[in-house]
Every structure is written in structure tokens, then in C-alpha cells.
Amino acid sequence: MDRTNGNNVPAFTTDPWVRSAWIAFFTLFAIWGLSYFIRHAFGKPDAYNRGNPNTTGAAAVDDPEAAAAGTDKKGRWGLHHDTLSDRFARSHHVLRDNTLMLLSVLTLNTFGAGSTRAVMILAWIFFAFTVIHALTELAINHHFIRLFFNLLFYALTLAIGGLAFKYGWYTHGSIF
Template sequence: MAVPLEEFITDFHVRLTWIAFFTLWVLWGLVYTIRFILGENNKPTPQADAEAGATTSEKKTWNQGGFVGRLRNAHQVLFENTLLLLSVLVLNTLATGSTRAVMILAWIFFAFTVVHAFTEIGVEHRFVRLAFTLVFYGVTLAIGGLAFAQGF
């Protein structure tokens, strides 16, 4: 039998789960802000596109070069992982699914995201991204699976 939502959201582990999400959200917002403090213009100029020989459809998100480009990559990691974590935590909360296991997985997800974001600033490598992506995908699948196994 499912736990009532009011009882579920007052659980200590659920609270810590959402604190992990909020902490990730704060970090994402911080990097987002730092990008603009450092002077990133987020809107490519037509002249820059012409010089690079790129059309609008050929613009790349990754490997933009320089520190600001690496910071942009870290921001992309934080942005995408914040949305990934949000989606499975909402699913788990609405399902009144797992509490302690999801809390642990959320903090693991947070820790790997922080490491990955800082790795993006220092190292640009596809295989590193692939390894982190597999971890994130596995953790989000586990949280989603727990939501269905112990909730609804």
C-alpha cells in the first residue's frame, strides 16, 4: 500500500533527497552566473559564424575552446543533470516510492555531477564524458525503477 503523499514528503530521507537536488541547482546557477561575469556573450555573432565557416545548424555545444568554452561545457553538464535529477525525483515523489535508497542515489548523482563539471573545466575527452554519462543514466534508471517498484 502506498504511503500518503503528505507523509512521504515529510520523511527525513526525502527531505535530504530534495536538498541534494537544490544544491545541484544552486551550483548550476552559480556557474551560469560566472559565465556571464567572465564576459561570455551567449549569442554568437554572424561574423563569428562566417569566420568559422559554420551554419546555424552546425553550431557545436561542446569543445568551444578556451576557459569560457570549458566553463560553458561545465554549465551544460550541470544544466542537463539538474533536469535529469529533477525528472526522476518528481517521479519518485509523485509515486511515493523509495526514500532512503533514492536519497543515497541522489547524493551519488550530485557528487558525480560535481566531479564531471570540474573535469569538463580541466579535461576535454569523449571517453570521460561517456563514462560519466553511463553513471548518470544508470543512477536515473535506478531511481525511476525504485519509484515504480516501491510506489504507485
């Protein structure tokens, strides 16, 4: 991209790499919307108001004393036996949080007319790992898995933001 004319956002947004990065965002947004529907379509009526997606439905509704004491039924290896509704809620939260993170850094990159191809590649990597993490949340409830994925997402968003500032935010050859 020619940077001699300064920050040219309209020309930047016509770049096919930039378009593809935003397609990754929109695809993630569409999956987030689908999870929003699925979460409410197949969840229990009390799941939306419960507040804590890790508390089992039986403890929250059937046994108020256990719910007040904060005791959860734990199975083998101390993992929670959670409902399908809890799993969909966790997956939905992953999709929501990552959609907003990707929106933030893509907006920063686009308004700054930053990197094109590298950001597109990172956006699709971010998308792929978000889908994997959302599916993992449907199957496994473990904090080390969340830690790994969240460190990965943080690193990817820092990389996209760094590229936005490294290659963008120029006005006639100067940042001021």
C-alpha cells in the same frame, strides 16, 4: 513506511530521507545557478550567441573563413584549445542537464511515494558525480570522459526511477 493506507504523498514527503534527497537536488540547482552567473560574468560577449561551445573564439570571430569551413585549431593529441568561456559553458551544460534529470526522477519518486533511503543515497551519489564531471569539463575536453559520466548518470536515473515504481504508485494495495 507503512503502505497499508495506499499512496500518501504528504506523509511520504515528511520522511527525512526524502527531504535529504530533495536537498541534494536543491544544492545541485544552486550550483547550476552559480555556473549560470560565472559563465556570463567571465565569458566573452560572443560566447552566448556562438552556438557551438567547442569552436574556439578566435576562429569564430577573427577568421570567418575558418569558422565557415568548420576548422578548429587542435593541439597535442588532437584536443581542442578552447577558451575559458567554452569550458564554463560545457560545465554549465553538464549542471543544467543533470539538474533536470535529477528533478525528473525525484518528482517521479515523490509523487509515487516510492523509495526513501535508497533514493536519497543515489541522489547524493548523482550530485557528487555531477560536481566531479562539471569540474572535469573545466579542465579536460574529451568525449570518452563524457561517455563514462553520461552512462553513469543514465544508470543512476534508471535506478531511481525503478525504485520509484518498485516501491511506489500504490493505491490501497493495487496499482489500479
